[in-house]
Amino acid sequence: MSTAAQPQAHPLAQIDWDHVEFYVGNAKQAAHFYMSAFGFEQLAYAGPETGIKDRVSYLLAQNDLRFVLTSSLRPDDAITEQVRLHGDGVKDVAILVQDARAAWKAACDGGARSLLEPTVLKDADGTFIRATIATYGDTVHSFIQRDGYRGVFAPGFVEERKSLPSRKPGLRAIDHCVGNVGWGEMDQWGDFYARVFGFSQLVSFDDQDISTEYTALRSKVMTDPRHRVKFPINEPAQGKKKSQIEEYLDFYHGAGVQHIAIRTDDIAETIRSLSANGVEFLDTPDSYYDMLAERVGRIDEAIETLRELRILVDRDDQGYMLQIFTKPLQDRPTLFFEIIQRKGSLSFGKGNFKALFVSIEREQEKRGTL
Numbered sequence: 001m002s003t004a005a006q007p008q009a010h011p012l013a014q015i016d017w018d019h020v021e022f023y024v025g026n027a028k029q030a031a032h033f034y035m036s037a038f039g040f041e042q043l044a045y046a047g048p049e050t051g052i053k054d055r056v057s058y059l060l061a062q063n064d065l066r067f068v069l070t071s072s073l074r075p076d077d078a079i080t081e082q083v084r085l086h087g088d089g090v091k092d093v094a095i096l097v098q099d100a101r102a103a104w105k106a107a108c109d110g111g112a113r114s115l116l117e118p119t120v121l122k123d124a125d126g127t128f129i130r131a132t133i134a135t136y137g138d139t140v141h142s143f144i145q146r147d148g149y150r151g152v153f154a155p156g157f158v159e160e161r162k163s164l165p166s167r168k169p170g171l172r173a174i175d176h177c178v179g180n181v182g183w184g185e186m187d188q189w190g191d192f193y194a195r196v197f198g199f200s201q202l203v204s205f206d207d208q209d210i211s212t213e214y215t216a217l218r219s220k221v222m223t224d225p226r227h228r229v230k231f232p233i234n235e236p237a238q239g240k241k242k243s244q245i246e247e248y249l250d251f252y253h254g255a256g257v258q259h260i261a262i263r264t265d266d267i268a269e270t271i272r273s274l275s276a277n278g279v280e281f282l283d284t285p286d287s288y289y290d291m292l293a294e295r296v297g298r299i300d301e302a303i304e305t306l307r308e309l310r311i312l313v314d315r316d317d318q319g320y321m322l323q324i325f326t327k328p329l330q331d332r333p334t335l336f337f338e339i340i341q342r343k344g345s346l347s348f349g350k351g352n353f354k355a356l357f358v359s360i361e362r363e364q365e366k367r368g369t370l
């Protein structure tokens with residue numbers, strides 16, 4: 001009667017980053033920090049003046065990056081509770097989908113816990129659909145469908161553009177977003193992204209790869225079929241002293257987003273601009289650069305430039321990549337950013353882990369938490 005059905009593509013097979021929402025104690029001041037230090041522009045605002053009574057949100061953007069900074073205006077709601085427990089941090093890693101209802105249904109069928117059923121929001125700019133599921137800790141993923149929406153961001157937001165006279169670092173887009181989960185929980189969260197999102201594992205490190213004398217972690221990377229969205233998941237591993245992942249879990253009080261890696265097309269220029277704006281980066285032992293040429297072979301960049309800016313380099317069989325990590329972005333040693341430039345490599349800097357952790361341990365030592 002009918003021809004054989006085509007195998008149905010997973011509703012989350014064609015996705016991309018939409019935005020990241022942070023819950024913070026004082027969104028007005030946080031917005032100023034991300035604009036002045038990281039060169040973001042404010043595009044839109046939501047709050048009492050726009051009909052949102054209990055919170056304020058600022059939409060910051062730069063090229064394909066969209067960050068939303070949200071604070072509560074109440075003493076006793078979920079946003080205030082989240083900030084009390086976790087401090088400032090990432091609440092929602094929101095994913096752009098073609099069909100939010102189908103994405104939400106597939107996720108729930110895969111075992112996800114729903115926090116918001118597909119909800120249609122309308123205003124003069126059209127129709128916007130959002131659904132939300134829970135992931136590790138108190139972190140969530142919203143599925144965003146905006147093909148019927150022409151507005152600046154979402155219903156409830158009004159366009160309100162502001163920029164500050166800081167240097168523009170040329171940040172392009174999110175490369176990957178890393179979650180820290182508890183002891184022995186990496187595999188179950190890897191399975192979660194396989195079941196709920198239809199993701200597969202990109203690459204894996206074991207604690208032999210990512211350990212120093214004092215600290216250790218295990219990590220696996222889950223990704224969609226097109227490799228647009230990459231979610232590395234870390235768990236602490238046993239070392240002589242406290243793992244940096246365990247330090248995160250202690251200060252964040254549970255699992256959460258450890259770092260967001262942001263792509264640039266010219267990392268040296270980006271780091272010069274960010275440094276001029278006052279962004280602080282983790283230092284790297286000078287000896288790292290003495291051994292660099294031998295370790296990574298021929299690269300386009302001058303070693304002396306990389307040494308001056310403390311940029312890390314790693315190579316795999318596809319090419320190489322350059323990366324550097326900021327210091328924590330708030331008082332608690334929790335969330336930080338990575339700046340990354342890829343030159344063919346699809347990796348996450350496995351060969352740099354050792355150098356990075358030596359550097360992180362110096363910071364831990366200063367805080368007395370090693």
Ligand code: FE2
Nearest residue numbers: 178261338348
């Ligand atoms: Fe990373």
